[in-house]
Amino acid sequence: MQAQKRQRTTVPVTILTGFLGSGKTTLLNHILESPDHGMRFAIIENEFGEVGVDEKVIKEASDEQLIEVMNGCICCTVRGDLSQALKRLQTKTAGFDGVIIETTGLADPGPVAQTFFVDQELQRVYHLDGIITVVDAKHVLEHLHEEKPEGVENECVEQVAFADRVLLNKTDLVESTALDETEKAVRGINANAEIIRTQYGQVEPKKLINIQAFALEKVLEMDPEFLKTDGEHQHDSSVSSVSVRFDGELNHQQLRMWISELQQNHGKDLFRYKGVLAVKGMPHKFIFQGVHMLFNGKFDDRFAWKRDEVRECRLVFIGRKLDRKFLEEGVMGCKVVPLRFQVGDAVEANCDGWEPGRIIALWDDGNPYRIRLESGDEVWGPVDTDQFVRKPANGKGAAWQPLAHQPWWGKGNGKQWRA
Missing domain, CATH: 2.30.30 (SH3 type barrels.)
Structure with missing residues (x-):
């Protein structure tokens, strides 16, 4: 199959993010030291400052390749250097099963993800596989509730919003009822992410690596139960998830015009969005996903509508200050009429x-x-x-x-x- 061929010929890249002290490096060391998975990884590691604070720990614990991007945060001031670091790895990727980018604790993973949407040279060698966010079970609610000055974003909230997997780490330090409350808060931001409870970052690496979360065909696997309800606000954050689902078909060009307008006017507040759509006059499903103002979608020849299948549309939005009525009316306005x-x-x-x-x-x-x-x-x-x-x-x-x-x-x- 085409998807399998793509996965074999390009190297999966995992973005590992999390607030300061959440346990990212502990998790990374666990992945590198684990003897069971039999996989080799190239690491791009970054923290603020001229010398990476975790460099000695990682190098002493593993003989894996380590590339450090210096002088700032991967996802903003040295975003170009991230591309160059990955390109320098091209001649070595045949020996690795994947690349892990560990971002600074203050990083918004969005710009890192966007790099893989816009750089065609990178796309020939790598594909973005997933975003893993590590949170400290004991302190994450405090971080999520933290009030920021006007115009300053809550990094912890954004990291949860972008995640495909959320690792609720240090669960041994928190009572069961508090863990349930924490999970509820996380789902209020990102109802589509899988939550994994961990202690000391101990989790099977195969649950985090090569999960193909950004493969378009993965969009087809959206949980139907999630689509029935939106994420509930359980804290002061304005970040949430909204789902829209309805039977019927859309006008493709009208849809593209609406999405273009949505990106132009609200792209900075759209962290991630994806969907499976039925388009009038087309036999195949239109599958798409986006990050901020970048959008990737296509009619996939592998996924034709079956003759007895209900042609329906399913969309998920994760972002800031989402207006469900506005989003629903926008996409419904693209429905086919006589x-x-x-x-x-x-x-x-x-x-x-x-x-x-x-x-x-x-x-x-x-x-x-x-x-x-x-x-x-x-x-x-x-x-x-x-x-x-x-x-x-x-x-x-x-x-x-x-x-x-x-x-x-x-x-x-x-x-x-x-x-």
């Missing part, structure tokens, strides 16, 4: 000015209309509004102008729509 025109109807299509034509197909390759112009060219009408397709005006009246940022039409064989 079309205004039928095959054979005369229309005008907006192609740098209005051109007369006739509808020749409905829901062609995800577009409501396929139109043959009088010139003989064929175009798509991506959205059923007067901005793109209208009744003939008989040459009278002012013409709409195309969208300011880019044209939508596609000429020739109708298969070259330019988004």
Whole structure:
């Protein structure tokens, strides 16, 4: 399968994050020293300051490769150096089963994750596998409740929000009822993350490494029970998760326009989001995920809708100050509605000015209309509004102008729509 081939030919990268003193280095040492998993890792380790505070511990405890990114936080001031460090490892990755990036305790893992979305050279060698967040069971509620000055983010909350796995460490120091309260608070921020209770960072490495959390096909495995409810706010944080699920199909181009607007206006508050969507006129499921303003999605040939399967849409958002009603209305606004025109109807299509034509197909390759112009060219009408397709005006009246940022039409064989 294609996914298996990708996993074999690129090296998985795990981002290991957690607040100061949570036990990240203890966990990392456990992974490196564990004799059972039989795996070898390259380590990129970073803390504030000119000398990494954990360097001696790690080097004394293991003979694994260690690369240290100096002078600041991986996810901000030395983000470029992270890319260079990974590229320097390219000739050595054949000898490793994965790369682990241990971030500083004050790091937001979002920019680190974004590196793997935008750097195509890195994508040829590595794939982002997952984000693991370690929290101190005894003190995490204090960190989550901590009030920050205006404009300053709560790093602990953001680390939990980005996580695929949350390791609730040092559980031996906390009563059972307090652990339950802590888990409830974590789920209030990120209801989609798996929580693993640990002591001294003792956890089977295979539960953390090569989990393929960022593989698009993993989006298909979203827990149906999670989709029934949103994360509940159990503390003062404004970070939460929102899920949307409904039967029906979407207009693909209208959806892309909505997501683009959502990213532009709210991307900084969208930590992670993903979904599986049914698109009208397309036989395959549209699978997507995003981090902040970066988005990756496609129709996957391996996942076609079955004939008796209910075509539905499932979306999950994790972020700051999420408005469930706003998100739900936005995506529901992309649902397919009865079309205004039928095959054979005369229309005008907006192609740098209005051109007369006739509808020749409905829901062609995800577009409501396929139109043959009088010139003989064929175009798509991506959205059923007067901005793109209208009744003939008989040459009278002012013409709409195309969208300011880019044209939508596609000429020739109708298969070259330019988004």
